[in-house]
Amino acid sequence: MKEHFHHEFYLNGRNYAYEDLSEVAYSLVKEGEPYEKLIGDFLLDWLSDSSFIDQKTSGSTGEPKWIQIPKISMVNSSKATSKRFHLEPGSRVLNCLGMETIAGKMMLVRAMVSGWKIDCVQPTANPLENFKQPLDLTAMVPLQLQNSLKKLRKVSKIIVGGAPMPSELLAALPKSGTEIYESYGMTETASHVALRKLKSVPEDQDREEVLEPFEAIEGVHFETDERSCLIIHASHLSDKPFVTNDLVKLEGETRFRWLGRLDHVINSGGVKLVPEKLEDRMSGMIKDRFFLSSLPDQELGEKMVLIVETDKDPNGYLQALRDSKQFSKYEIPREAYQIPHFEETSFGKINRRDIVKEIMKNR
Secondary structure, three states: HHHHOOOEEEEEOEOOOHHHHHHHHHHHHHOOHHHHHHHHHHHHHOOOOOEEEEEEEOOOOOOOOOEEEEEEHHHHHHHHEEEEEEEEOOOEEOOOOOOOHHHHHHHHHHHHHHEEEEEEOOOOOOOOOOOOEEEEEEEEEEHHHHHHHHHHHHEEEEEEEEOOOOHHHHHHOOOOOOOOEEEEEEEEHHHEEEEEOOOOOOOOHHHHOOOOOEEOOOOOEEEEEEOEEEEEEEEEOOOOOEEEEEEEEEEOOOEEEEEHHHOEEEOOOOOOEOHHHHHHHHHHOOOOOEEEEEEEEOOOOEEEEEEEOOOOOOOHHHHHHHOOOOOOHHOOOEEEEEOOOOOEEOOOEOOHHHHHHHHHHHO
16 A cells, blocks of 8 residues: 555554554553554555455344455545545544544545545544644544534534434534534445535424435445435446445435435334434434334334333423424334343444333333
């Protein structure tokens, strides 16, 4: 990957030549903090003769699995991001994501390929708390963005992804200043293939009526299959299309609106319900963490249920949904379940599948 390395690359305040990286990596592995050891491990993988890296998927809808991502795809993705955000060599960026994720790895690759000055800090829920330098770009998950809202004035652009944007967070976004972009991508595509600029959306409004759709980065276009699921064409990443389980509404070949996961769709008595869209509408009324799922039902085939992370009786939420008059009878969950603490995947996402399995086992 030497031919793709930029001589203006800085890591934590120091300029390094490509030939220096092995020593830096070994030092991090031997003497660094746990998060720094992961940086060192990745650098050694990047410097190796292998043409790909091994990466574990997030496991948000199934068992996490190991896949191989070509290094040249990561390079090409990095160049596309730099071009999309008009970031020149010398741009200052922050990586506050874990290096076990493709998102964390890609921040470092972008810096090496584009000649950015990158600071890599320990991933925390509040990454800007002690960081004072002005930044051209950083990437966060929604929780980090939520905790950083009062400290955004020195950040020019933020990419947010890894989990859905809560309605409460959307409503709290600043009306000017920092540009915040929601990303769409997956491990297989080496980070995002589409972005949309976010702005403050009142909790009582449908975000899709306020926000623009996701728009492809350069070199990417879309189609849907017979399931209405997104197919991604990105020749700079792969000579084969990426077929997803994401239900979308296309608006031309380069724009779409995300509807939800096909894996999560509930067919209750012949009525198909998309949990993610309902969750967004319900989020202003349910203040605890929650999600919608289904359980087998003799009459309906599947019945939609509400699962809430709480130590209190969740049935009050069902009554609040009924009283709101904002949902049809099909959109009101049939039952509510209380879980004191949601199990999460290793990437911090709610492990919906295993939580539902446990509920079914204890019924």
